[in-house]
Structure formats: C-alpha cells, structure tokens
Amino acid sequence: MRPAPLSPQMTVALPVLGAASILVAWQYLLPLLGVPAYIVPTPMAIFGVFQKNFSLLIDNLRPTLIEALAGFVIGNLAAVLLAVLFVHSRVLQAAYFPIVLFFNTIPILALSPIIILIFGLGMTPKIVIAAVICFFPTLVNMIRGLDSASDNEHELFRVLSATRSEIFWSLRLPRALPMLFSSLRIASATAVIGAIVGEWIGSDKGLGALIIQATFNYQSDRLYAAIVLSSSLSIALFCLVVLIERRVIKY
Amino acid sequence: MPDAIEARQLDVGYGGRQAAVKVLAGLDLTVAAGSFLSILGPSGCGKSTLLRVVADLLDPLGGTISVLGETPHAVRSRRDVGFVFQDSTLLPWRTVRDNVRLPLGVGQRSLTRKIEDRSAELLELMGLGSFGERLPHQLSGGQRQRVAIARALLGEPKLLLMDEPFGALDEITRDRLNDELLALWRRTGTTVLFVTHSIAEAAYLGERVIVLAANPGRVVKDLDMRPFKQEGNRCKREDPAIVAAMADLRTALERAS
Numbered sequence: 484m485r486p487a488p489l490s491p492q493m494t495v496a497l498p499v500l501g502a503a504s505i506l507v508a509w510q511y512l513l514p515l516l517g518v519p520a521y522i523v524p525t526p527m528a529i530f531g532v533f534q535k536n537f538s539l540l541i542d543n544l545r546p547t548l549i550e551a552l553a554g555f556v557i558g559n560l561a562a563v564l565l566a567v568l569f570v571h572s573r574v575l576q577a578a579y580f581p582i583v584l585f586f587n588t589i590p591i592l593a594l595s596p597i598i599i600l601i602f603g604l605g606m607t608p609k610i611v612i613a614a615v616i617c618f619f620p621t622l623v624n625m626i627r628g629l630d631s632a633s634d635n636e637h638e639l640f641r642v643l644s645a646t647r648s649e650i651f652w653s654l655r656l657p658r659a660l661p662m663l664f665s666s667l668r669i670a671s672a673t674a675v676i677g678a679i680v681g682e683w684i685g686s687d688k689g690l691g692a693l694i695i696q697a698t699f700n701y702q703s704d705r706l707y708a709a710i711v712l713s714s715s716l717s718i719a720l721f722c723l724v725v726l727i728e729r730r731v732i733k734y
Numbered sequence: 735m736p737d738a739i740e741a742r743q744l745d746v747g748y749g750g751r752q753a754a755v756k757v758l759a760g761l762d763l764t765v766a767a768g769s770f771l772s773i774l775g776p777s778g779c780g781k782s783t784l785l786r787v788v789a790d791l792l793d794p795l796g797g798t799i800s801v802l803g804e805t806p807h808a809v810r811s812r813r814d815v816g817f818v819f820q821d822s823t824l825l826p827w828r829t830v831r832d833n834v835r836l837p838l839g840v841g842q843r844s845l846t847r848k849i850e851d852r853s854a855e856l857l858e859l860m861g862l863g864s865f866g867e868r869l870p871h872q873l874s875g876g877q878r879q880r881v882a883i884a885r886a887l888l889g890e891p892k893l894l895l896m897d898e899p900f901g902a903l904d905e906i907t908r909d910r911l912n913d914e915l916l917a918l919w920r921r922t923g924t925t926v927l928f929v930t931h932s933i934a935e936a937a938y939l940g941e942r943v944i945v946l947a948a949n950p951g952r953v954v955k956d957l958d959m960r961p962f963k964q965e966g967n968r969c970k971r972e973d974p975a976i977v978a979a980m981a982d983l984r985t986a987l988e989r990a991s
Contacts, residue, residue: 635819638791642817644810644841653840657827734826734869 524704532708539693544712546689550606550678551716554613555670562618563663566625570655571647576626587619591680599685609681609689616677617670624666628659664728671720675713690716736803738893738925739765739788744797746783746951757783759950760797767802767892770919770926770967772940774933774983776991780951781929785895788927789815802892809893813837813845816886816924820898822878824870824885831857831866834884849889856884860914876907883915887922894919896928900935908932909971912939920966933987934971937980941967945983947990955986 489497510525520528533540565583569576595612602608632654640650682691690713697706746758757780765771775781786792787799790806801809809815824833834853857863860880870878879899886894900908912935919926930936936943937959945955960967962975969976 633821633823635821635823636825638786638789639817639819639823639836640840641791642789642810642815643837644813644845646841646843649840653836654825657825660827732827734871 521701521703524707528704529707529711532704536705536708540708540712543688543690543693543709544716546606546609546686547675547678547682547691547713548716550609550681550689551613551674551720553606553610554615554677555617555674555720557610558614558617558674559621559667559670561614562621563625566622566629566659567651569626570629571651580626583619583622591616591677595680595684599681604685609678609686609691612681613674613677616673620669620673621663621666624662625659628662629655631662632658660732664724664732667724667728668721671724672717675717675720679713735767736800737764738767738769739763739799739801739927741787741799742797744787744799745795746780746787746792747795756795756950758787758794759952761952763944763953765925765927767925768923770916770939770941771928772936772943773927773929773946774931774936774943774987775946775951776948776987779946779948779990781946782897783951784946785817785897785927785929788893789817789895811845812847813841813849813889814892816889816891816894818879818882818886818894818896818899820901822870822875822882824878824881826870828870829866830862830868830870830873830881833870833881834888836885837888852888852890853884856887857881859918860884874907875903876911879903879911880914883918887918887924890922892924894924894926896926898929898931901931908935915939916967933980933983937976937983938969938971939967943979943983945986945990954990955983957983957986 506526509523510527513523514520514525569580591612594615595608598611598615599608602611636654636658637650640654645653678689679691679694682689683695686692690709693709694706694713697703697709741761741763744758744761744763745756746761747756749755757778761780761784763784773781773784783792787794788801788806790810799806802814824830825836828836831853834856835851838849838851854863854866857866860883862877862880862884865873865877865881870881873881882899900911903911915926916939918924926939928936928939930939940959941963942959943955943957944953945957946952947954957979959979962973962979963969
C-alpha cells in the first residue's frame with residue numbers, strides 16, 4: 484500500500500528540519516572528527532564571512548550577476564531565434580544543425596580560453612561563455628517544442644487557411660513554451676556556471692575570481708561563502724524563471 | 735443546387751504519382767447537398783483520407799473531385815468546411831470560448847465573407863454555456879468533443895467533416911452526442927460526412943451508409959437508410975428494420991476486411 488501523503492505543514496517543515504539537522508551535524512560533528520577548518524570550515528565560520536566581508540562579497544557578486552544575466556538573456560534569445568529560423572527552413576536546418584550539434588560536443592572548459600583570447604579580459608568573454616552554455620539546450624528544446632504540435636493541430640489550422648505567421652503565433656509558439664521554460668530553468672543554473680568558469684580563467688573580479696583567490700590563499704571560509712553565494716544566485720535566477728513560467732503557462 | 739461532393743475515378747495515395755501506394759483507387763461517389771452520409775470501413779481503407787481530400791488537406795493523384803460544385807481549395811478558402819477530429823484538438827492554453835473563437839482569429843486574410851462571433855450561442859447550444867472560461871483539461875471527453883463541434887460550426891460551414899469524432903467516448907456519452915448531432919444537422923441543413931468504426935453509429939446517424947474496402951480503398955456497399963427511417967432521418971436504435979440494416983452492413987464490412 485502506498486503511504487498516506489504528508490500534511491502541507493509537514494511538507495514544508497520536514498525539508499527545513501532536514502537541512503537544519505545537516506547544518507547542526509556539520510557545525511558540531513566535523514570538528515569532533517578532526518576535520519581541519521582550512522578544509523571544511525563550520526557553517527558559523529562561513530556565516531561570519533558574510534558579516535565581516537559583506538561588501539567584498541557583494542562587490543564580487545555584482546559582476547557575476549551581470550554576466551550570468553546577460554549571458555542568459557543573449558544565449559537563450561539567440562537560441563530561440565535560431566530555432567524559429569530552423570523550423571521554418573528545413574534546408575537551413577539540414578545544413579547547419581549538425582554543425583551546431585558538433586560545437587555542442589566541445590567542452591565549455593576547452594572553448595573558454597579561445598573565447599577569452601578573442602574577447603579579452605573584460606566582462607564580454609564571461610557573458611559569451613554564459614551565453615554559449617545556455618544556447619544549446621534551449622536551441623534543441625525550442626526546435627522540438629516548435630515542432631511538437633500534432634498533425635491534427637496542423638490540419639486544423641490548414642482547414643482554417645491559417646497563414647504561416649498565424650500558425651507560428653497561435654500554434655507553434657504556445658506549444659513550444661513548456662519546453663522552452665524547462666530549458667530556461669536548466670539555463671538559470673548553467674548561466675551562473677558559465678560566468679564563474681569565465682572568471683576562473685581570466686578575471687580579478689567576480690565570484691569565480693574570489694573562489695580562485697580564496698583557494699590559493701587557504702581562505703576556505705571565504706571560499707565556501709563564495710560557493711554559497713553562487714548557488715544562491717542560481718536559485719534566485721531559477722525562482723525568477725519559475726515565477727514567470729507560472730504567469731505565462733496556466734494550463 | 736450542386737451536389738455536396740462529386741468524385742469520379744478518384745485516386746489518392748502517398749509517395750508521388752509514380753511509386754504511389756494507393757489508398758483510394760477509382761473511387762466514385764456522389765453526395766447530395768444537405769444529406770448525412772456515414773462512412774464505414776476497416777482500418778486503412780482510406781475513410782480519413784477521403785475526408786482529407788474533401789477538406790483540401792491532401793491532393794488526389796488522379797480523377798476529379800468537386801465540392802459544392804467547386805474545387806476543394808476554393809471551398810476551404812471560403813471556410814465552407816468544418817472538420818472535427820477524433821481527438822478534440824482543442825488548444826490547451828486557450829479557454830473553451832477562445833477555442834470556439836479560433837476561426838475568428840486565424841485565416842481571415844483569405845476569407846471573403848465575414849464570420850460572426852456566434853461562440854456564446856454555440857456554447858449554449860452545445861450545453862456548455864457556463865463552461866466558457868474553463869480550460870480544456872477541466873472538461874470531460876464528451877464536453878471537449880462538444881467544444882470541437884462548436885468550433886467547427888462557428889463559420890456556418892456548408893459541409894461538416896467528422897473523422898471518428900466520438901470514437902474515444904463511452905457509449906452513453908456517444909449515444910447522447912449522436913442525438914445532439916442529428917438535432918444540429920436538422921437545424922442547420924449542413925451536409926455531414928461522418929467516418930466511424932461503429933456499425934450501430936453509422937446506421938443510426940446516416941441517411942445513407944457507404945462501406946469502404948481496403949487495399950485499395952473503394953466503395954463496396956452503398957446503403958440508402960431512408961426507407962428504414964421516419965421523416966427527418968429519425969429512428970430508434972433497436973428498430974427491427976435498423977437492426978436488419980446493421981446486419982447487412984456487418985456482412986459487407988466483414989467481406990471488406
């Protein structure tokens with residue numbers, strides 16, 4: 484027999500309790516086990532960094548946020564536009580989609596130095612890397628989404644003598660939205676990864692640079708604080724996407 | 735008044751003129767305007783294909799077909815055909831009302847006559863007056879199919895093509911929708927081509943029933959049901975004459991399969 488579902492209070496309370504139990508164990512158990520603080524600092528120590536070095540963290544969050552957001556917008560926009568082009572021209576799709584797929588197999592870490600060589604050391608290469616990393620999943624999902632209307636749906640529009648643009652706006656695009664949003668949700672995390680990877684390779688600003696510096700200086704509390712901040716950034720972007728998705732997709 | 739459909743030596747197939755797999759071969763069919771024709775046949779006999787040729791969704795390979803005295807293309811461009819699919823094909827992101835109003839929003843450029851927004855009236859007629867603001871997933875299968883019929887009727891088509899519209903519904907709902915459809919047909923005078931797998935449904939609805947055989951599709955039985963029915967295509971399902979006609983159709987269908 485399937486267990487009875489949890490009450491609404493419990494579905495909220497249990498994850499909170501679960502997280503709290505891990506934090507408590509981390510705070511008190513790890514030092515007891517003899518794990519040195521320069522490898523794993525306690526949660527309180529990490530929290531202390533947020534108090535002591537708040538302005539340092541925020542100063543480094545800002546460029547990463549801008550890069551991730553700009554990369555997210557540019558990469559996804561480019562992917563959506565190219566997907567629209569591809570589904571309307573089978574010739575273009577047949578000619579260029581395999582090449583796009585091939586580029587997708589190049590690891591972003593291998594591609595990043597080239598991008599930095601081309602665009603220099605400013606914010607631009609980080610935005611480009613974040614954009615590239617968002618681009619492929621959205622392109623593939625958007626093509627599939629735009630093609631996901633059923634034969635009957637296409638026939639329905641044909642019987643009504645709908646034009647290509649009417650079919651696009653009234654059928655293909657709304658059909659594609661659920662798949663677009665599922666890749667946007669993924670992209671919300673990968674855009675932040677892209678920005679940070681870019682900062683690793685050549686930057687003195689941003690969460691990525693902070694992570695590298697803190698690692699080399701054995702400032703592990705600062706390193707962990709930077710990690711917490713980058714994951715919070717991803718979560719915030721993710722929540723933003725989900726919020727928009729709920730307003731757009733009501734069925 | 736021209737016949738609703740006049741097909742002569744109609745060949746329809748896939749894969750181009752030369753290497754074609756023929757779905758319909760040498761089909762001759764005349765359907766009087768305003769009549770209700772049921773089309774029965776085994777899977778793959780080209781029942782749906784025939785509807786698609788009439789609706790200008792598919793070009794024939796050979797032969798001629800005229801719809802309401804014109805080409806299928808002209809008739810489609812004027813929006814004189816309505817099509818109802820087996821799955822209701824409602825757009826899940828649109829409310830019931832907006833689904834019914836779809837013909838107002840698309841395909842207007844090629845349209846010469848003006849279509850009025852009769853969505854409220856049609857929803858009322860289909861017993862969905864209070865469901866206008868619902869989304870399709872909030873409706874039952876029968877209700878969704880009613881919405882699809884309302885949408886097909888919005889442009890007041892002279893020809894209503896129905897491709898197994900009630901095939902996925904339970905029997906009670908199906909019987910009820912059969913009666914509603916007949917009532918609609920009597921009111922509007924629309925010609926109906928109704929494809930079905932069900933002998934009982936074909937016999938109950940049709941003024942005339944044709945049976946198609948497969949490989950390649952052709953008419954193997956053409957039964958005028960009017961002698962078995964009363965004025966206005968009315969009958970009782972269990973009427974002995976209807977039951978006898980159904981047995982006749984069954985024999986033809988078995989031979990065709």
